Amino acid sequence: MAEITAAMVRELREKTDAPMMECKKALTEADGDLARAEEILRVKLGNKASKAATRVTAEGLIGIYTSEDGKTGALIEVNCETDFVAKNPEFVDFVAELAKKVALENPADVAALNALPFGEGTVETTRTALVGKIGENMTVRRFHRIATPYQVASYSHGGRIGVLVEFEGADEVGKDVAMHVAATKPKALNADGVPAEDIEKERSVAAQKAAESGKPAEIVEKMVEGSVAKYLKEVTLFNQPFVKNDKQTVEQMLKEKKAAVHSFGLFIVGEGIEKVETDFAAEVAAMAKA
Structure with a gap:
């Protein structure tokens, strides 16, 4: 032996x-x-x-596709078990094709995407065959699609962070904003888009900290609201200092360039998934x- x-x-x-x-x-x-x-x-x-x-898929790849006319784009996250498989050419091609399929065929959700024709079968049968061939579990987790009368810019950071931006203006502005989003990871364009539960969580933390100061209630209340306002500036795109010129906010940069941003999508591989070390x-x- x-x-x-x-x-x-x-x-x-x-x-x-x-x-x-x-x-x-x-x-x-x-x-x-x-x-x-x-x-x-x-x-x-x-x-x-x-x-x-049944195995956890916390690694993977963010696929991006933008149409030739620049008016439709899609992000998709497909997860696998290891970073090694995330670099497998067949896995990479599968993710790229799914991003294109989302952009061009506009499925309602992941279940609808999985049922679409793909190769000799469907997206789901192709995924299952790929799992069998590679030997690792993989899942189609989520996607984000933008179809607009304006323009779509995209940015990928090593396949682990993917961004789409719906914008008006010069192409350079769209690309700059996409890279900015990848770097600073805002939650929304402005305060109206920040999830209420996130704001309440921040308010709760701020209240506990302020209460320890021993100051009068009216001062504590002002401290809490000040902390929440600071938080909202940090996590909203328009209020963030622009990464290429921190002397102005993104909103100020857009006004200077006579441009506008209407929406964005941001995916980070494995975000929110508990990884097994x-x-x-x-x-x-x-x-x-x-």
Whole structure:
């Protein structure tokens, strides 16, 4: 019986994208023959989708598509289990095609998107087949679409942050605002768009801090409202200092450029998903003991 080393497992994983334990099992079955182990995995990977479906997908990719006329755009987040798979060419192509499909076919929600024709089947059957081939769970999490009589600008930061901006004005302004949104991550254009629960949470924290000051109630109330006002300036696009010139706000920059922003979309990979931390060295050590 050939010794199955961690290096052999890693090499097979890099060639097949299969889970590490499956690689070890295949190598063991193939008595260390890498080519034979790869064949074994190719046969077995077809049934991995159902087993993978319960695993957390906190990594992934933000896909972006804008139409040729610049009036329609889409963001989509597709998640997988590891950053390694997020760079897989087949996964990257799948995400890109989904962003285009959202922009051009305008599905009502993720369920409607999953039911759309894709390749020889649907988006969902294609996703399931890809899960089986790659050996990792992946989910279509959310999308954001803009169709406008104005223009759409986009920005991607390494595929992990994606932005769409609906704007009027020079192309350069749209691109600058998209990059600004990626850098500062505003919650809304102005205070009216900030979720009420976020404002109340900020007010509660500010009230607790102000109460500890021991000042009179009327002063405490002013302190709280001042903190909330400061928070709203920090999280609203128009009130933020413009990243390329912090001497003016985004709103002031737009007026200077005779431009306007009507809406934006911002996706960050895995935002709000509880990630499971993995230790590769410990995983290899545990696998060696097994």
